[in-house]
Amino acid sequence: MKTKASIFSIISATLMISGNMIGAGMLGLPLVTGIAGFFPGILSTFIVWFFMYCTGLLFLEITLWMPDGSNVLSLSGKFFGRGGRLFSGGMFLFLYYCLMIAYLTAGAPLFAEAIRISSVGWKTFTLFGIIFIAIVAVGPKSINRVNLVLSISMVITWLLFVGKGVDQIQTPLLTYIKWSSLTFAMPVLFGAFGFHNVIPSLCTYLKRDRHAVHLAIFWGSFLPLIIYLVWQCLLIGTIPQEILAQTLEKGSSVISAFQLVTGNKSFILIGKFFAFFAIVTSMLGVSLSTVDFLGDGFNVTHRTGWKRIGLTLLTYIPPLILAQLNPNIFITILGVAGGFGEAFLNGLLPIGILWKGKYIWKHKTHIKWLENKGVLALLILYTSFVIVLEIYHLLTFK
Numbered sequence: 001m002k003t004k005a006s007i008f009s010i011i012s013a014t015l016m017i018s019g020n021m022i023g024a025g026m027l028g029l030p031l032v033t034g035i036a037g038f039f040p041g042i043l044s045t046f047i048v049w050f051f052m053y054c055t056g057l058l059f060l061e062i063t064l065w066m067p068d069g070s071n072v073l074s075l076s077g078k079f080f081g082r083g084g085r086l087f088s089g090g091m092f093l094f095l096y097y098c099l100m101i102a103y104l105t106a107g108a109p110l111f112a113e114a115i116r117i118s119s120v121g122w123k124t125f126t127l128f129g130i131i132f133i134a135i136v137a138v139g140p141k142s143i144n145r146v147n148l149v150l151s152i153s154m155v156i157t158w159l160l161f162v163g164k165g166v167d168q169i170q171t172p173l174l175t176y177i178k179w180s181s182l183t184f185a186m187p188v189l190f191g192a193f194g195f196h197n198v199i200p201s202l203c204t205y206l207k208r209d210r211h212a213v214h215l216a217i218f219w220g221s222f223l224p225l226i227i228y229l230v231w232q233c234l235l236i237g238t239i240p241q242e243i244l245a246q247t248l249e250k251g252s253s254v255i256s257a258f259q260l261v262t263g264n265k266s267f268i269l270i271g272k273f274f275a276f277f278a279i280v281t282s283m284l285g286v287s288l289s290t291v292d293f294l295g296d297g298f299n300v301t302h303r304t305g306w307k308r309i310g311l312t313l314l315t316y317i318p319p320l321i322l323a324q325l326n327p328n329i330f331i332t333i334l335g336v337a338g339g340f341g342e343a344f345l346n347g348l349l350p351i352g353i354l355w356k357g358k359y360i361w362k363h364k365t366h367i368k369w370l371e372n373k374g375v376l377a378l379l380i381l382y383t384s385f386v387i388v389l390e391i392y393h394l395l396t397f398k
Helices: 007-021 025-034 038-063 072-114 122-138 140-168 171-175 179-192 196-205 210-236 241-250 254-261 265-297 305-325 330-359 373-396
Strands: none
Touching: 007 196, 007 210, 007 265, 025 038, 025 179, 025 210, 025 241, 025 254, 025 265, 025 330, 038 072, 038 171, 038 179, 038 196, 038 210, 038 330, 038 373, 072 122, 072 265, 072 305, 072 330, 122 140, 122 265, 122 305, 140 210, 140 265, 171 210, 179 330, 179 373, 196 210, 196 330, 210 254, 241 254, 254 265, 265 305, 330 373
16 A cells, blocks of 8 residues: 655645755845846746756656665766766765855855954854854754744744835836846756755655655745745845846845845844845755765764764865855855756756656656656756856856
8 A cells, every 4th residue: 555645744845845945045036137127037937946846856756766765876876877976976065065155155244244243254254154063063953953943033034024125115126127137047046946955855754655745846846936036026126226236246145235225224134134044044954965965975874973073064164265265256156056056966967867767768757748858858958058058157247
């Protein structure tokens, strides 16, 4: 008899996906979509969400071909050999280090302001890093407890921010359109909608119930889509395009732009708190994944005590050093993470594995239209297009 997941497990899995997606991307999206305009931004957001939803279903399918506990390394190793395993592992580490750099460069200035430090230097980055190194080094239970408090705080401040911000929207700002500027948006959107790394764990958690995981993927990704759309409407409708463009050029987060256009101190304060909570909840999740990934790579089975401290230091020290070298790299590094790391791991990799598994190794699939060669080819073309956009952005943006 086939085991089915409970409704409570499905809800928990849905929230796990949503929590994995909502993070520092919130601070970059209104900048990269706002310079193109609200309606182009909304369209590109829908397109990227649908793409990520589709590749999430592909990732689910290929995960169910494997035994419980399989991850990106075992998937790529089985279908593409040792070379595929090494390349996928390298891309995973590249993506997560990029995300850590983004969180540190966006979080450290907010942390400095909270403890009343006027300038952000290496001492601020180090102190900010040490706090989270301590939380992660203690173990998953410590991370979960801190993350629960911070997640609840993030939801409360987001609701307060939206409630206060509706009256600040200026309708004329929402009518601005510049389609050519969307070249900046899609790589960052790729980073904002990544959730595929949790699918193997959810398959185990939901007892390999395909329908249950499918529901969690849809609703877990759809909820952040709505939150992102409301967030973009609020900030694009509040901040003039020239200020968005100036902030983007400086490499800062949208909170910097927001401070320039509103004199409402409580509104600004709530926005900063929300930004901080969004960053650190994402950083804790990425830290946990990176520690586990490094533990697997170094064959550390018992990740406690000094071994866990060592893995945590490997997770934080390289991004801390790189973040201090260029504190204004926030938007650029988000684009690099999405345009290269997410595009490969959550785009080309699951598409390639499904293609090989179904059409060469003749594995059975259950996703109907999505397994069609023409559809898979379109997904490959779109992923390649986003990678080209990010290359173009890095070569031309100064």
